[in-house]
Amino acid sequence: MLVHQDEPYNAETPPDALAAQITSLDSFYGRNHAPIPHIDSASWRLRVEGLVDRPLELSMDDLRRRFPERTVVATLQCAGNRRADLIEVRDIPHQVPWGPGATSTARWSGVSLADVLDEAGVRPEAAHIAFTGADVSQQTDPPQPFGGSVPVAKATSSEVLLAWAMNGQQLPAVHGAPVRVVVPGWIGARSVKWLQRISAQAEPSDNHFQTEYSVLLPEAEPGTPGDGITLGPISIHCAILRPARNAHLACGPTKISGFAFAGEDRTVARVEVRADHGSPWTRADLDPPANPWTWQHWHATLTLPAGEVELIARAWDSTAAVQPESPATVWNLRGYANNAAAHLHVTCRP
Template sequence: MWHKREMVVHESDPYNAEPPRNRLLAPLTDADSFYVRNHGPVPELSPDTWSVAVTGLVSEPVTLSLGQLQARFAQHTVLATMQCAGNRRSGFLPVRDIPGEDPWGPGATSTARWTGVRLGDVLRAAGVHDAARHVEFAAPEVSQLADPPQPYGGSVPLGKALADEVLLAWGMNGAPLPPVHGGPVRVVVPGYVGARSVKWVRRITVRADPSENYFQATAYRVLAPEEDPDAAGPGDGISLGPVALNCDILSPEPDERVGTGPVLVRGYAHAGDDRRVARVDVSGDGGRTWCRADLDAAPSPWAWQHWRATVELAGPGPHTLLARAWDSTGACQPESAAALWNPKGYVNNSWARVPVNPAAAAD
């Protein structure tokens, strides 16, 4: 098993797991608790023999070893949250089933301190052509989800690829990047869904158009509710990029016994891309009244923010705790998961809901 600590394992092959809620209460997520999303087996790659090829619409195609990356380019560290596009998918299941997809809870998001070189520095050294608009990443991880099976890949717009926060990372929280998290080297694209932070990257291709890889052209796209995901083709639906505004409750746990009266509620919020969390509201009475949460300062422009609020639970339960976030554009999370349901279960950013039972607290 890849993780030393207890994880909520959704699949063993390929390995996909998230931490329990309480593991996300710290500003930084340790590697053993960081969520894992894989589409195929974890490849065995040696840092000594790993290399990445930079090709496509560049003046000087180049292949770089890990040692050459570290010697030629300045090292940078970015503290950033990574969030799976399927985070909180389990909240869709009461609306309608989503066959074939892992029922991720709120733990498919984690935050780490990533160390590497700026992808933009590497691309500028290679000489990006004027016709370039997108940057594609390819991994050796062969996935059976594609038909026919193919290595995992995806792309981001050139403007994002050149941004200072985007890294080719070999370090995680001050240690070498573990293989299950993409070591020896992965792409880290802060503010975008985790699907675009390609692990074990072996090829970077500068292109005029988005990647034609299955996981860019067909998967990781939001389909209309009536569409059949098995019949979806390249270009159908909305391609996922920047993370949507989201938050969830980490404590108390669902169905936890709590006392009547004041109850401390804690959680995380994350705005994604270049937006910021501006406010979090919490309710203990089903949304009839709200109180404003105390919001921690963001540890970086690309990281989540933790929050806490004390709500009054009056009378016998059960009760449902609610939380909703607002971002720096003035947007608020949508109330209902039913309004967001889609056949692949992506981007559930509806209000957080956690049932608790104060009536049993005196036992």
């Protein structure tokens, strides 16, 4: 792991682990705003309240006994993934300089959030489902638990889980035990860990981190209400995993590989790669997706010239959206949602 901070713990997945279809538990990225809570699953309770006909208080045994277990393979990704590329354009103070490894894929098991909401009886006037975790952040004034919300339509989709297992094992404390939300296709901040409360409500969550995870335009003043675009579904993007950044290689035919991720229920339709601006694009071979909620790996072979070379990769999704070529075009004050084409520098010797 590439550890950016020990407390709160923030660490990204190394490139070799990103090349696997499923990320191992000890390589899965960690993004936190507070110390990791350690919660006794036997005494843990989940409250479901707000605009519901039947408020619930559920234990772990209740979840297992009253609802069918489901499994979804899904990629989670921090909204700040690849922020380091934006920092090269212009500094972004006080933010974690994530490379391409603030993303990972796991096999999640638990119960459908839709099933739990159905038992609670969500009222017609509820438009959003809000989540509150047990992790209390000192970054807010006053300190508050991490939280956020998603629209009812997303919350009641079959892929959204209350997960207690990860890759066939009990959910680790670092990833949200005893139960976390998993919202496939959306930024990781909406997959709230250490879940304690679910609330059906007419408006989005008023939690600090619901609006913190928004894109502020370059001319905006941070802290001004309504000055950002709240983040939800992930935009199409890709990363180059091999060769390594700043690698020294022999010139000639060279295998280039990486992953692409489309977010929401979109898939990756095409990936292209080239060596330096102006050279022709080469279409990469694209692995089929495990399902609509996961990344897709790609690989291509380019003939690299001697000298300094910049590798560039870009992807299209199934709606024909394509990545912008330069990180400068998507730079923003918090460094979120970088979906610019991937750039990687190498040196080739004759």
